[in-house]
Amino acid sequence: MRLSQKAALCGSLAISALAWPAGAWAQQAPAAQNPDTIETVVVTASRRSESVQDVPGQVTAMTGSNLDQIHAKSFEDFAAYVPGLSFQNTGPTSDLIAIRGVTTGGSQLSGAVGMYVDQVPVGASSSFGLAFQTLSVNTFDLSRVEVLNGPQGTLYGSNALGGTIKYITAAPNLDSYSALAEAEGSNTDHGSFSDGLRLMANLPIDPGTAAIRIDGVQEFNSGYIDDPGRGAKNQGSSNSFNGRASLLWQVTPDLDVRLGVFAQNIDGLGVNADFRDFATGKPVAGEYEQGFALRQPSAAQITLYSGVADWNLQWATLTSVTGYQVNHGEYLSDVSDVYNPLLAGVFGVLPYGLFVDTNTSKFTQEVRLASPDNTTFEWLVGGYFTSESTLENIDLRNYASPDHLFFGSAAFLGTLPSVYQEFAIFGDGTYFVTDDFDIGLGIRYSNNEQHYQQLAHGILVVPADPAEVTHEDAKSNQDVVTYLVNPRWHINEDVMLYAKAASGYRPGGPNFVLALGGGAPTFQPDSLWNYEIGEKATLFDKRLTLNADIYDIEWSQIQLTVNNGGINQIENGGNARVQGAEVSFAYQVDHALSVAGSAAYTDAKLTTPAPALGLAHSGVRLPLSPRYNFALSANYTFDIAQDYVGDLNVTDRYIGDRTSGYAGSPISPLYKLPGYNSLDIDLAVVMPHGLELDAYIKNVFDEAGQVSASTLANEYDPTAPVPVTLSQPRTVGLVLKAAIGP
Numbered sequence: 001m002r003l004s005q006k007a008a009l010c011g012s013l014a015i016s017a018l019a020w021p022a023g024a025w026a027q028q029a030p031a032a033q034n035p036d037t038i039e040t041v042v043v044t045a046s047r048r049s050e051s052v053q054d055v056p057g058q059v060t061a062m063t064g065s066n067l068d069q070i071h072a073k074s075f076e077d078f079a080a081y082v083p084g085l086s087f088q089n090t091g092p093t094s095d096l097i098a099i100r101g102v103t104t105g106g107s108q109l110s111g112a113v114g115m116y117v118d119q120v121p122v123g124a125s126s127s128f129g130l131a132f133q134t135l136s137v138n139t140f141d142l143s144r145v146e147v148l149n150g151p152q153g154t155l156y157g158s159n160a161l162g163g164t165i166k167y168i169t170a171a172p173n174l175d176s177y178s179a180l181a182e183a184e185g186s187n188t189d190h191g192s193f194s195d196g197l198r199l200m201a202n203l204p205i206d207p208g209t210a211a212i213r214i215d216g217v218q219e220f221n222s223g224y225i226d227d228p229g230r231g232a233k234n235q236g237s238s239n240s241f242n243g244r245a246s247l248l249w250q251v252t253p254d255l256d257v258r259l260g261v262f263a264q265n266i267d268g269l270g271v272n273a274d275f276r277d278f279a280t281g282k283p284v285a286g287e288y289e290q291g292f293a294l295r296q297p298s299a300a301q302i303t304l305y306s307g308v309a310d311w312n313l314q315w316a317t318l319t320s321v322t323g324y325q326v327n328h329g330e331y332l333s334d335v336s337d338v339y340n341p342l343l344a345g346v347f348g349v350l351p352y353g354l355f356v357d358t359n360t361s362k363f364t365q366e367v368r369l370a371s372p373d374n375t376t377f378e379w380l381v382g383g384y385f386t387s388e389s390t391l392e393n394i395d396l397r398n399y400a401s402p403d404h405l406f407f408g409s410a411a412f413l414g415t416l417p418s419v420y421q422e423f424a425i426f427g428d429g430t431y432f433v434t435d436d437f438d439i440g441l442g443i444r445y446s447n448n449e450q451h452y453q454q455l456a457h458g459i460l461v462v463p464a465d466p467a468e469v470t471h472e473d474a475k476s477n478q479d480v481v482t483y484l485v486n487p488r489w490h491i492n493e494d495v496m497l498y499a500k501a502a503s504g505y506r507p508g509g510p511n512f513v514l515a516l517g518g519g520a521p522t523f524q525p526d527s528l529w530n531y532e533i534g535e536k537a538t539l540f541d542k543r544l545t546l547n548a549d550i551y552d553i554e555w556s557q558i559q560l561t562v563n564n565g566g567i568n569q570i571e572n573g574g575n576a577r578v579q580g581a582e583v584s585f586a587y588q589v590d591h592a593l594s595v596a597g598s599a600a601y602t603d604a605k606l607t608t609p610a611p612a613l614g615l616a617h618s619g620v621r622l623p624l625s626p627r628y629n630f631a632l633s634a635n636y637t638f639d640i641a642q643d644y645v646g647d648l649n650v651t652d653r654y655i656g657d658r659t660s661g662y663a664g665s666p667i668s669p670l671y672k673l674p675g676y677n678s679l680d681i682d683l684a685v686v687m688p689h690g691l692e693l694d695a696y697i698k699n700v701f702d703e704a705g706q707v708s709a710s711t712l713a714n715e716y717d718p719t720a721p722v723p724v725t726l727s728q729p730r731t732v733g734l735v736l737k738a739a740i741g742p
Contacts, residue, residue, distance in 0.1 A: 037542040038588050044168070045148050047155055047368065047380055047428070053536050056440065056488040056498035058083070058149035058549050058582050060598070064170065067139045069635065069649045069682060071696050071733070073196070073219065074136045075165075080653040080678070081631045082147045083582040083600035086624055088708035089725040092221070092238030092268030093300035093329070097134050098624050099149055100553060101578040101604030102162030102528065105623030105660060105668065109561050109570055110506055114152060114160030117167050117262060120306045120323035121386075124360050125158060126450060126509055127570060128390050128418040134165075135302055135327075136266065138242045140198045141180070141215045143168045149582065150530045150551065151504025153482030154426055154442035157384060161504045161528055161555075170200075171258065172211035172248040178202040178741030184219075186733025189702055190288045191224030191234050194733075202741070210249045217242035224729050225272050227290050235270030235290065254312040261305050268298040272728075275721035276706075278671060278714055284721045287704055288729075291721065293351035294334040294399055301328045316369050323364040331356045337713035337720040339396070347406055351399040362388040379429040388420040396460070406459055409466035414456035420507075422448040428484070436491070442484030442502075450476045452510040474510035478525055494539065500532040506559065511569045523570040528555040543588045553578040560612045562667060574608035576622060592637045599630035606662075613665045620663050624708065626656035626675065640685065647684040652677065660709035660722075669714040671722050676705030678727060690739035702730035 040051045041061045052061045060082045062072075072078040075095060079085050088096040088105070096103070097113045109127040115134050116122065122135055139145065145167055152160040184196040196219040204211040223236030246260040275284040275291055285291065304325040311318045332355050339352040368382035396411040397404035426444035433439065454472035462468045482505060488498045505527040534549025560573035580603060586596040604622035609615055633651040640646045656675040661668040682696040705727035713720040 036588055036591050038538070038545050038586050038594075040538070040545070041144065043144070043146050044166070045146055048370065048373070048378075053538055053545060053547075054496070055536075056486050056496070056534075057500055057532070058534065058547070060085075060147040060149075060584075061144050062147075063144045064139075064142050067142065067145070069647075069684075070633070070651055070680065071682060071694070071698065071735070072139055074138060075134070076136075078139070078145065080629065080655060081598055081633075081651075083584065083598045083629070084149055084580060084602055084625075085147060086626060086629075086655075086658065088624055089272065091271050091296075091298050091331070092136075092223075092236060093266045093298045093331075094136060095134055096624075097162075097165070099147070099162035100530075100551065100580060101602045101622055101625035102553065102555065103622065103624050104558060104560050104573075105662075108559075109568060110559050111159045112161040112506060114156045114164035115166075116156075116164065117304060118169055118260065118306060119308055119321045119366070120304065120325070121157075121364055122302065122304060122325060122327075124327065124362070124390060124420075125386065125388055125422065125448075126390065126418060126420045126507065128358075128392055128416060128420075128452060128509075135264075135300070137167050138217050138219070138240065138264065139167070140182075140217050140242070141170050141200045141213075141244070143170045150500070150532060150553075151482075151502050151528060153502065153504035154428060154444040154484045157424055157426075157444065158422065158446060158448065158480075159506055161506050161526075169244060169246065169260070169262075170213065172204075172213040172246055173202050173742070174204060174208050174211045174248065174250060176202070176742050177204060178739070180737065180739045182735055182737045184733060184735040186731050188222050188224050188731045189729040190226075191222040191237075191729065194222045194731075195220050208250070210247070213244075213246045213248075215242070215244040223270060223272055225270070225274055225288050225290050225726070227270070227292060228285070229291050230293075230295070232270070232295070235296075236268070236272030237270070238266055238268040240264065240266040254314075256310055258308045259306070260308075261303070263301075263303045265301045266299065268300075270296050271723065271725065273709075273723040273725045276671075276709070276724045278669070278711070278718060278720065278722050281672065281674070281706075288726065290723065292334040293336045294332070294353050296332055296334055297330075298332070299328070299330045302326070314372075316371055319366075319368045319370070321364075321366040321368075323362075325360075325362050327358075327360040327362070329356070329358045335396075335713075337717060341713075341716035341720075347398070353397045353399050353404075355393075355395040355397055357393040358390065359392075360388060360390040362386060375432050375435065377429065377431050379427070381427045382425070384422070384424040384426070386420075386422045390416075390418045390420070392416040392418070396458070410458035412456060412458040412460045414454060414461075416452070416454050418450065418452040418510075420448065420450050422446060422507075437489045438487070440484065440486035440488070442486070444482045446480045446482070446505075448476075448478050448480075448507050450507070450509045472510075474522065476509050476522065478507060480505045480507075480525060480527070494542075495535065495537045497535050498533070500530070500534075502530050502532075504528055504530070508559075508572075523559060524557055524572050526555065526557045526559045526572065528553055540587075545586045546584070548581070548583040550581045551579070560610065562612050571612040573610040573612040574606060574618075576605060577607045578602065578604040578622070580604075593634070595632070595634045597630065597632040599628070601628055603627060610662075610665075612667070613662055614667045615662060615665050617664075620665070621659055623659045623661060623668075626658050628654070628656035628675075630654050643688045645686040647686065649680075649682040649684075651680045653680075655705065655707075658708075661711045661714075667715055669711045669718070671709045671711050671714075671724075673706045673709060673724070676703050676727065678703060678705060692735075692737040692739075694735040694737070696731075696733050696735075698731040698733075699727065699729060703727070704729070 180200040182198040223234040225235040370380040424446040428442040508525040532551040555576040658673040
């Protein structure tokens with residue numbers, strides 16, 4: 001692989017930007033045995049337990065204590081601390097996530113990031129199950145979050161094009177009873193009061209052998225956008241309920257079993273988006289004001305059952321991971337600005353609402369056999385199977401009519417059942433050439449089959465007879481092989497250099513079909529190769545960790561979402577290239593003060609024309625990802641009085657300019673999102689008897705950062721206002737914690 005001059009520039013930026021670095025946020029707490037050194041975190045990114053400093057690739061590990069320090073209750077709260085991670089907010093119930101610029105923007109229908117709760121993949125694999133939407137997992141009582149940058153095609157399979165996010169829950173403690181209660185209240189400028197109650201109990205059933213851990217969370221989050229035309233306030237609010245139960249049973253010294261159930265329900269109302277002028281980016285009315293014609297409720301539920309067994313056979317460890325989940329999403333979107341330009345000549349100007357109800361049931365089974373850790377040859381082999389059934393109902397409604405119809409007929413009323421099945425086998429090996437140099441190799445073969453049906457009727461389906469039900473039936477069968485080559489050189493016990501070449505893919509499949517819309521009936525898989533070099537170092541008597549990498553991603557046959565006659569379809573749209581650099585540090589200044597940081601440079605562009613977007617030239621920037629982002633954090637611990645300890649945490653985040661849409665595209669028009677900065681301050685007071693009081697301020701200077709935007713309507717009406725999601729305004733809050741046990 002030939003690195004261009006621009007990639008070389010990325011490398012020099014990585015070296016020169018070490019004052020801002022990234023990735024080791026989990027390492028900022030002092031080690032238990034020596035308060036003047038950095039505690040490295042053990043992660044499972046490679047399906048083995050190892051220090052994050054030994055993983056030959058960019059991994060950000062944020063422990064539960066780190067998440068508490070920044071008051072991160074969900075993905076959106078910690079995203080800015082991860083280099084190369086960006087997102088589009090699609091409402092209170094989900095997000096569209098991009099890692100290393102691998103995204104086609106807010107209209108993307110297929111997922112490009114793998115997501116796991118413990119060892120079980122969650123969410124749909126196909127676009128019909130809304131695979132682009134990633135579940136918003138509450139971070140209470142997590143052991144850690146791991147973000148793996150770059151494709152993870154060999155160990156984590158399809159859809160992990162840009163990377164993988166893993167939520168690892170705290171395991172039951174077999175030996176000790178413990179409990180934790182948290183009560184939180186906060187007030188958000190331009191919004192109102194929010195509250196939360198979080199509870200945990202750890203109960204040994206048979207001390208040393210079996211224990212159960214139970215979590216419960218209730219939270220209300222205020223929105224902060226008003227809609228004067230409808231007399232609605234605090235749009236973007238949400239109510240969430242979360243429950244987890246986990247049983248750990250040490251059957252024998254060599255066999256343990258962990259059973260879990262996780263349930264979460266989020267009800268949202270509207271989006272935290274104000275209306276901006278397409279040309280100037282200025283608010284159409286007032287800042288923090290929108291003008292939708294309709295109320296936009298949303299709901300997302302997941303119930304996940306899991307079972308993980310680890311059996312030490314002495315010569316190898318056998319791991320079985322079984323999961324079954326039910327996902328339900330229900331959304332009503334105001335699409336008046338999209339459909340009125342198309343249909344006003346037929347029906348007049350109307351309030352159009354698109355109602356989508358999606359139910360996905362997914363079974364997964366993975367079996368792995370891994371050799372013991374050694375210094376000669378380590379290997380891992382396994383198989384994976386998933387069967388996924390989705391029933392999606394879509395209804396385009398006229399809310400000016402009590403029956404939601406158009407002159408007595410539906411516009412588009414569709415029932416879309418689909419089945420996705422995937423089988424894969426994979427292998428991974430590390431050969432230790434010398435004590436200091438080893439090379440990792442990986443391969444995965446995947447086969448997926450899809451069966452899609454579309455039963456639909458309405459004026460937009462068969463204009464001559466809207467009552468006629470059409471039945472589309474399509475199948476696909478695809479074979480894909482992904483690879484990994486990963487050499488690693490330990491210059492000494494504290495400094496490692498590595499290189500990485502890894503591939504990933506995303507399944508193709510059938511398309512939505514509409515008689516008036518045209519477009520392609522199917523789309524093909526897209527794939528990419530990631531080429532990366534990097535270093536990881538632990539310096540100054542283990543007081544400093546310093547990690548940096550540069551990468552070059554070649555992405556081919558990218559899947560683009562194109563709106564054909566009001567219906568979104570996926571078309572393959574050419575090739576793209578992403579070049580970037582990431583850097584991280586964590587420094588324990590002394591026993592009381594630590595600092596950490598992250599930064600990334602991302603240059604993501606089309607390298608070929610994209611006719612599906614109306615682009616006849618290359619070089620157009622991909623949407624959503626900032627060219628530059630960084631975050632800094634400082635933590636200072638001090639004595640207040642006898643048995644009273646203060647913990648002050650200050651963080652600063654900068655998100656660089658981004659785009660929604662593509663420059664020069666009439667189909668996905670460009671809207672520029674300026675960069676913004678946010679400063680947070682937290683002061684925790686740890687008191688006797690397991691009590692703690694946290695006071696915090698988020699977004700101290702109340703900056704209205706433009707997080708993401710949607711220009712879907714501007715394809716048909718260039719003057720349509722752009723809904724722009726704004727960052728959370730200044731929020732002042734208090735958290736009271738009470739703990740019993742360790």
